[in-house]
Each structure stands twice: as structure tokens, then as C-alpha cells.
Amino acid sequence: AQSVTQLGSHVSVSEGALVLLRCNYSSSVPPYLFWYVQYPNQGLQLLLKYTSAATLVKGINGFEAEFKKSETSFHLTKPSAHMSDAAEYFCAVGSSGSARQLTFGSGTQLTVLP
């Protein structure tokens, strides 16, 4: 069974600082890997997804993630945090049978300090 571990349930960064949210997965290869963001009282929005075409994936709002097979990691980064980035971020892995049967990590709440 797939599993996803997100290190750090809460991360605080200053505005303009680097954002790094960590995700490690356990899955068969090739994995379906995703990052979603959830703003208060809203559903989830897809930030980016891993495709086998590239290990560095660019998403919306300046976020990107790097797939490292040797480390089974898919960490999310953004060079410069903005106040509007404050939200909860979820890493997810699709099952081998269906990319749409997602197993989510426990989430990381990102706080951006002025």
C-alpha cells in the first residue's frame, strides 16, 4: 500500500524567504505524485504533478518540486514566499491501479510572516 509522509505539520517562513515543504512517499514505480493546496473553507487545488518526462516539475504560483527516486522524495519549493501562499499543502500519491485513488500526506500548514 502507498504511504506519504510530510515532515513538519507546521512551517513558518518570512515573506520573501525560501519555502521548502518535504514529502517522502512509498509507492511502486513509476509513481503518480502530486502537490495540492487548500485555502481555508475551500477544496483542494492542484499545484503540480510529477510526470516521468522531467524530475523537476514546475507548477502554478511559482512552486516547483523535484522528484528524487533514490530518496523517494518529492519536496515542494518556492524561491520567495508571498503572504498569499499561506495555506495547507498536501502531498499525494496515486495508486498503481488508478492515479485518481490518492493517498494523501497529513498536510503541512504554511504560515508566512511579514
Added chain:
Amino acid sequence: KAGVTQTPRYLIKTRGQQVTLSCSPISGHRSVSWYQQTPGQGLQFLFEYFSETQRNKGNFPGRFSGRQFSNSRSEMNVSTLELGDSALYLCASSPRDRSDEQYFGPGTRLTVT
């Protein structure tokens, strides 16, 4: 295009009752998935429907059921509600050409008292 819509947005039910939640996918999307989100268990997959057929089911008791109609709209039903069923229920739809992507609705907040 309009996004995924879910009705109702908020619902309060009493233990033992049953509830039906509705989801209308993005126009043209034929796959619909349901997830439960709780503070304790996080986000958990309930089931997925495609062309009126259940494709996958998560590890939930039989009290949780769903269906999909010919217009791709989906409903999920929870019978004999328990306090632990209080959660945000999220529906997501997927396009055929990027079937690994899911687009989520705002959810239905169910409170069981």
C-alpha cells in the same frame, strides 16, 4: 467552465439518520471521486466512479455508498450516521485527456450531533 459544485455546502444531521450529498463535475469530465477529510484521519479516499460504474473503493464501511448518473453527476450516501462521520466531504472530477488530474469542489461540511 464552471468548477465542481457540491450541494449542500453545510449539513447538520442527527446520529442514526442518513444523508445524501451531491456532486456535479466540470462539464465534460466523466470521472468523479469522493474523499473524506477529518482532523484526525486527514484526507481519505472513499470511491471513484467512471461512466456510472464504481472503479475503486476505499476502506470504509458499507454504510458509505455512492452512485453516478448518466450525466456524470454523482451522489454519495451515508446511512446510520455516527458522530465520527462528521467531516468535510470532497468531490473531485477528472478530464479524459489528463485523467491523473483531479479538480476538487469546495466540499460539503457534515456535522453529526
